[in-house]
Amino acid sequence: MQYKWLEISVGLFVSVAIAALFFLALQVSNFSSFQDKGSYTVIAHFENIGGLKEKALVSMAGVPIGRVSSIRFDTENYDALVNIRIDAQYNNLPTDTSASILTAGLLGDKYIGLTPGGLDENLQEGDTIELTQSALVLERLISQFLFNSSDKDD
């Protein structure tokens, strides 16, 4: 009887610990969004990605529909080559969809916003998004603003 109680308490302890692990995995981390229900990858070239990171969000109309899977420097075109993984359920994006790098809030993370085009054909695995807009680089904006205002003075 004594030994049985010992076994029960150890069993309870281990189950509580495993429940805590599940809690951490499912409720606290983004483990559930890891489940890949199928996806396809499209490519986009950007002149300047300005701090976009891998795993950054890809959204359309503000709704997350995919993630950035990899970022490389393209030695042929001297620009950034971004691979975008989009969930398979959103497989009807037009081929003239445009992509721009945006910032969440004033100091937030960079993400890619997609804007749908009007063509009937849909983006397939390995297609390239032709219309892209680079990230806004704050220094460049400020210098443009300064030079413009100094031109006006002349």
Next chain:
Amino acid sequence: MIIFFQHIGQACLKSIEKLGRASLFFIAIISSIGYVLLRPNLLIKQLFSVGVLTFWLIAISGLFVGMVLGLQGVYTLSTFGAESSLGIMVAASLVRELGPVVGALLFAGRAGSALTAEIGLMKATEQLSGMEMMAIDPLKYIIAPRFFAGFISLPLLVAIFSAMGIIGGYLAGVELLHVDSGAYWSQMQASIDFDADIVNGMIKSIIFAWLVSWIALFEGYDAVPTSAGISRATTRTVVNSSFAILIFDFLLTALMFGVA
């Protein structure tokens, strides 16, 4: 002058010798894993005294550490108007650092010291030699089940500590100070990564479990078999495991999060 250098040399040789004995001790424990697996009731008894009896300490400490994090987090973040990031702050600090480190320190104080005192007393009352006389290897029968029980318990306790802490942060931040509940969970889920944060925290806790169990059992086994010797060994267990935990935590953090 020569005596001075002789003392330094003696101290070095002694510590190297102790490290060597500790390594042999560890190898002996690891090689008796089969013995322990064939006798699961030895392991279950030790899981009870090492793990289950530490459960309430860990669960309640975790809850209160989380609640303090929640209060302090809201206090600091509200100066930036960023209370909605409370969930990230609480979860990241608990899962990455506080869970493994504070959990292991508490474990060293509660279970490690008890293991050292128990083994030390067994040595002082010649129970260990008695077992050897009966052809029972005390390393296999006494030490190894305690080591594996500690090695299994601490990672589980750390998971409980982190989970309770996150719930504590929720109670203090959301229920008490009215941070938005949806923001607490969704911001947390968006920025806590399973591989980078939770798995790394678990790896930390496994390494701390190895350190604390090893140090506690070795200090007990190596204790001078007198009451003063046992008392000193118990102190050494808590001090040395705390040092080892904090130093290894720095090294592991540098390896895991330091190099971007």
